[in-house]
Amino acid sequence: MPVWDEVHPATISVQRTRAGDHCFVGYDDDESNWDVLTTFAWTGLARGEKVMLFAAPRVSDDELWSRLEADSPSMAGVRACGQLVLTSMRALLRPDRGFTAERQWQRIREETARARRQGYTGLRTYIDMHWVADLDADLDTMAHRESHAEHLFADGSYSEICAYDRRRFDDDILARMCRAHPVNLLSRLGELRAVHGDTSLRLIGEADLATGEQFCAAVRGALARTAHSRELVVDLTQLSFLSARCADDLLRLVGAAEEHDRVDVRCEPGQLRVLRALGEPGPDRLVLTGTGTRC
Structure with missing residues (x-):
């Protein structure tokens, strides 16, 4: 796992992206890229946002539509009404032929305003950064754009994923671009990330059958x-899925942790209901905290 992914302070799964997020994602293979792209797109459509997809220049519109249609039979509707738009960076910047941050910012502001006028709740874009080589853009200019774009996201009307193919950018550039983004995404669906603090454990992604052994470890x-x-905080609030099996394993492990006086498990309402339904071991040891209130 790349070092810059390990240390980014705001790492989440794509399912947890919100309006106004500016996200970095690095991918190692085409399939993981497709999974993040389609999940991001369909989440935006379900939330009433307009979605613009900037795929890698080598990807044809037919291939992209085919990938999207494989996930939902309702593609014809969003395609016909214009809620989902396939485009390119070249098309966005026209009539300019080269990239400047100012021109891109201008066009994104215009497209965001247009989406709101059309009745959508906002605009989200998925931008595959292969366009940088396609337009022969300067990487320093690109880094400036990424680290000075906060004005685009200030009112929560616009969100963006910048997707970097790790096979096409060197590690120094990837680390630089990751740091320039307020949010870092897990690179694939079904991933589980564990972040250890001095007296804490934060779990990100999906805790299910596939990642159960990693969760328990x-x-x-x-x-x-x-x-x-003698105390530990386990934060589950950044999980996009917690299976009953993993929840039961957590309670079992806490129940056996006789060397601890307190284990504070922080969770969202759905997770809290599952944990309570399974039972609480060691009433003086386990504390379930949900939605900001001790439970």
Whole structure:
């Protein structure tokens, strides 16, 4: 796993993106890129946003429509009404032939305003950064654009994923671009990331059958690491999915952690209901905290 992914302070799964987010994602293979793109697109459509997709220049519109249609039979409707638009960076910048941050910002502001006039709640774009080579853009100019674009997102009407193919950009550029974005995305669906603090464990992504062993290992490791302090905070709020099996494993591991006086599990309402339904081991040890209130 690249170092810049490990240390970014705001890493989430694509399912948890919100209006107004400016996101970096790096991908290692085409399939993971397609999964993030289609999830981001359909989430925006479901929320009443207009969606513009800037695929890699080598990808044809027919291939992109085919990928999107494979996920939903309702493609014809959003395609006909113009809620989903396939375009390119060249088309966005016309009549300019070269890239400047100012021209791109101008056009994005115009497209965001147009989306609102058309009755959509906002605009979201998925921009595959292969366009940088296609337009022979300067990477320093691109880095300036990425790190000075906060005005586009200030009112929550616009959100964007900038997708970088790790096979086409070197590590220094990827690290630089990742730092320039307020939000970093997990690179693929179904991924689980564990972030360890001194007395905390934060879990990001999906805790299910496929990642169950990794989930348990992260919890065991955190409990072992914090045995001397006798307390641990487990943050589940950045999980996009928590299976009943993983929830039960968590309760079992906490129940067996006799060296701990307190394990605070922070969770969202749905997660809280699952954990409560499964039962609470060690009433003096386990604390379930949901929606900002001790439960």
